[in-house]
Amino acid sequence: MTALTTPRASGRRSRPAIGSQLFLVLLTVAFLAPVVWALLSAFKPANDIIRSPLLFDPSTFTLDNYTAMFQDVPIASGFLNTGIVLVFKGAITLFFAPLAAFAFAKYSFIGKNLIFGAVLISLMLPTIVLIIPLLLEMKEFGWVNTYQALILPGAVDAFAIFWMRQVISAVPDELLDAARVDGCSEFGIFWRIVLPVIRPGLAGLAVLTVMNIYNDFVWPVVIASSERMATLQVVLSTLSQNITGNRIGADYATVTGELLAASSVALIPLLVLFIALQRHFINGILAGSVKG
Amino acid sequence: MTVMTAARARRRLAPYLFVLPFVAVFIAFSIYPLIFTARLSFTNWRGSGAAEWVGWDNYTYLLTSPGFWNSLANSGVLWLLIIPAQLVIALIAAVLLDNAKLRLRGFYRVAFIVPFVTPLVAVAQIWVVVFDTNYGAVNGLLGLVGLPDIGWLTTSEWAKPTLALLFLWKTTGFIIIILLSGLQSIDSSVYEAASLDGSSRVRTLWSITVPLLRRTIMFAVVLQTLAVFQMFAEPFVVTQGGPYNSTTTAGYYLYNHITRADLGTGAANSFLLVIVVMALSLVFVRLLRAKD
Numbered sequence: 001m002t003a004l005t006t007p008r009a010s011g012r013r014s015r016p017a018i019g020s021q022l023f024l025v026l027l028t029v030a031f032l033a034p035v036v037w038a039l040l041s042a043f044k045p046a047n048d049i050i051r052s053p054l055l056f057d058p059s060t061f062t063l064d065n066y067t068a069m070f071q072d073v074p075i076a077s078g079f080l081n082t083g084i085v086l087v088f089k090g091a092i093t094l095f096f097a098p099l100a101a102f103a104f105a106k107y108s109f110i111g112k113n114l115i116f117g118a119v120l121i122s123l124m125l126p127t128i129v130l131i132i133p134l135l136l137e138m139k140e141f142g143w144v145n146t147y148q149a150l151i152l153p154g155a156v157d158a159f160a161i162f163w164m165r166q167v168i169s170a171v172p173d174e175l176l177d178a179a180r181v182d183g184c185s186e187f188g189i190f191w192r193i194v195l196p197v198i199r200p201g202l203a204g205l206a207v208l209t210v211m212n213i214y215n216d217f218v219w220p221v222v223i224a225s226s227e228r229m230a231t232l233q234v235v236l237s238t239l240s241q242n243i244t245g246n247r248i249g250a251d252y253a254t255v256t257g258e259l260l261a262a263s264s265v266a267l268i269p270l271l272v273l274f275i276a277l278q279r280h281f282i283n284g285i286l287a288g289s290v291k292g
Numbered sequence: 293m294t295v296m297t298a299a300r301a302r303r304r305l306a307p308y309l310f311v312l313p314f315v316a317v318f319i320a321f322s323i324y325p326l327i328f329t330a331r332l333s334f335t336n337w338r339g340s341g342a343a344e345w346v347g348w349d350n351y352t353y354l355l356t357s358p359g360f361w362n363s364l365a366n367s368g369v370l371w372l373l374i375i376p377a378q379l380v381i382a383l384i385a386a387v388l389l390d391n392a393k394l395r396l397r398g399f400y401r402v403a404f405i406v407p408f409v410t411p412l413v414a415v416a417q418i419w420v421v422v423f424d425t426n427y428g429a430v431n432g433l434l435g436l437v438g439l440p441d442i443g444w445l446t447t448s449e450w451a452k453p454t455l456a457l458l459f460l461w462k463t464t465g466f467i468i469i470i471l472l473s474g475l476q477s478i479d480s481s482v483y484e485a486a487s488l489d490g491s492s493r494v495r496t497l498w499s500i501t502v503p504l505l506r507r508t509i510m511f512a513v514v515l516q517t518l519a520v521f522q523m524f525a526e527p528f529v530v531t532q533g534g535p536y537n538s539t540t541t542a543g544y545y546l547y548n549h550i551t552r553a554d555l556g557t558g559a560a561n562s563f564l565l566v567i568v569v570m571a572l573s574l575v576f577v578r579l580l581r582a583k584d
Contacts, residue, residue: 020388021395027385028403031465035410037429038418050427054436100314107307115311122322128522128543129562132555133325133332136339153321156314180299186306215411217525222550233413237529256421263414274409278402282469 035267042066042264046257065257066265073262074227078235081224085150085231086213092155093209098202100156101164102190106176116165119158131222138223145229150220157212160205167201168194203280207273214270232266333559343556350560360561362537363545364568366452370541371520373456375513378464382512383505385464386471387497404465412462416529419458420445445531448538455526455539463519467512474508475501514573521569542568 040056041049042065048055069075103109104116134153135144143149171194179189195202217233224230230238239259274281333350337343354360389400407415422429423444431441444454482504486496502509524543527533533540533548540548542565549558 023384024388024394024396024400027381028400031403031407031461034415034418034422034461035406037422049421050424053422053427053429053432096313096317100311103307103310107303107310109304109307109311112307115315118318118323122318125326125566128524128546129329129566130322130325131547132550132558132562133328134321135550136328136555137321137325152317156317158318161314180303186302190310211409215413217413221528233411236411236413236417237525239417252427256427259417260421263417266411266414270409270411271406274406275402278405282401282405 035271038260039264039267042257042260044257046253049256049260050253065261068254069258069261069265072258073239074230074235075232075262075265077228078230078232081147081150081229082214082232084147086210088147089151089155089213090206090209092151093157093160094202094206096156097160097205098164098168098195098198099190101161101168102194104161104165105168106171106173119161122158123162128218131218134219135222143223145224145226147229149223150229150231154216154219157209160209163205164198164201167198171197200280200283203277204283207277207281210273211270236262236266329559329562332556333563335556337556339553339555346556350557351564353557354561354564359537359540359545360564363540363542366538366540367521367523367542369452370456370459370523371517373453374459374520375516378460378467378516379509379512381460382464382467382471383497383502383509385468386475387501389468389472390475401469404468406465407462408466410462412525413529415462416458416526419454419530423454446535448536451531451535451539455523455530458526458530459520459523463516467516470512470515471505471508474505478504510576513576517572517576518569521565521572 037053041053043061043063044056044065045060045062046065048057048060104112130153138144138149141148175193175197176189179193184192215233216231217237220231220234221237224234239255239262332343334345334347335343336346336349385400385404388394389397391397394400421427423431425431425441425443425446428444430444434440434442442450444450478501482500483496486500491499521541522543523541524547527539527541527544528547531539533544546558546561546565549555549561
């Protein structure tokens, strides 16, 4: 919080008027209502969710939707797959992106501008463009429905390098040179000097990376559609199709209850992580985005 | 002397090793697929068998097909429904949050970014339930004030606004934070001068804040334009492109080629989409530059 309250901001302008406060409160309600509604409704009897969606009666509290959902939906294996991808892809990105960014920020070498230019251009490319050829490449490698296919493409993300380069540029050169005089190796400088110094930026990158991997959907749905390999988001996406796709025999109320329970279970880990680390995350975006 | 030269040699070599992992992943999973897509777009390959060179056929087919133009038009309408509303809401919220005297400032910042953190698929599921014509909470609310039910997801007039609402809900908080980062780099003396002049708050916002924030706003518009024209998971989960293709976005239309194994056409569609998105981005950059 304090990092954002720059000295000049305090003392400026008066307390906002009633209209402004009202605007912010309405916006808060609009932003939180769908999530709160879903979290609460998941504890209602399935029939009540659709019969009286706006009524919350604590006496009808039930875990039926959750027990049914854990029985019908392979959500545990979805969590496991997402967890495995998260650990490996996250580790690769958080190690190799700052390493490459360090080279871009603090060294001169042949091809530097060319490679960094490619990084910038790839930021502009719609990810969906690469889906078809990547899918074919994975087929060629025999990687369809494997962890490698979920982990490697998109690891060492271009945005992470772009962001970390800006962060590492701010590290004073004198610090690096002093370590060199002390006989530190080039990698030692990165590991023992740069990484500890940029820890706040790295924390911001970590939150964003975890969020991106956890929420990733387009690539997993194309490459890991088998039930065994489906990530959490892919598992979730099949649920609503049972409603809108009119699966024969599916009871609308039951599916709705299970769907809300599954969505709640998927929401909660990220919400907890985010609320615990929100300062790093928001300050990370604030530091990483383009300045006016 | 030999120690010095060895250290210097290591220093010269180090950056190549540091960028090597990134470059390897980048070539394997970005550059190679991109070149592959380019070649694929001139063939009629359907995923197996021999590919036949068809020249510009895929491009001329798309450019003369109503489906392709319909998908671009749908994305264009969504863009109009989303971007202006989002900029106005985000700008007002960011200006209010930039005031250090605002009560609950930290709370609002967290509340606003919650939608951005939630998994899109989970939220899209909630949208399906909340906007259901017969059982949804939104029509329930409308009923309370005596308004008739609306077919949010079942009529082609309302499906687009409902998807636009989902997108607005999900991403506006992120845009607020980006604009806030721009606001925090504006020198407060500018505002002091304005308040000495006796400028009203709205006038100050329009004639001082917005021009100074131009680059940040441009960054946000380009970012969101890319996102709107690539929009895929929202229609995939909520509407499956319907009713009557009214929510078949440019991204979803592209995906349809993949499911039909029409890979040559899909590849050509990818490049046409890139051209559209890059052209739009350039237009915004020009428009905002022209004001200088």
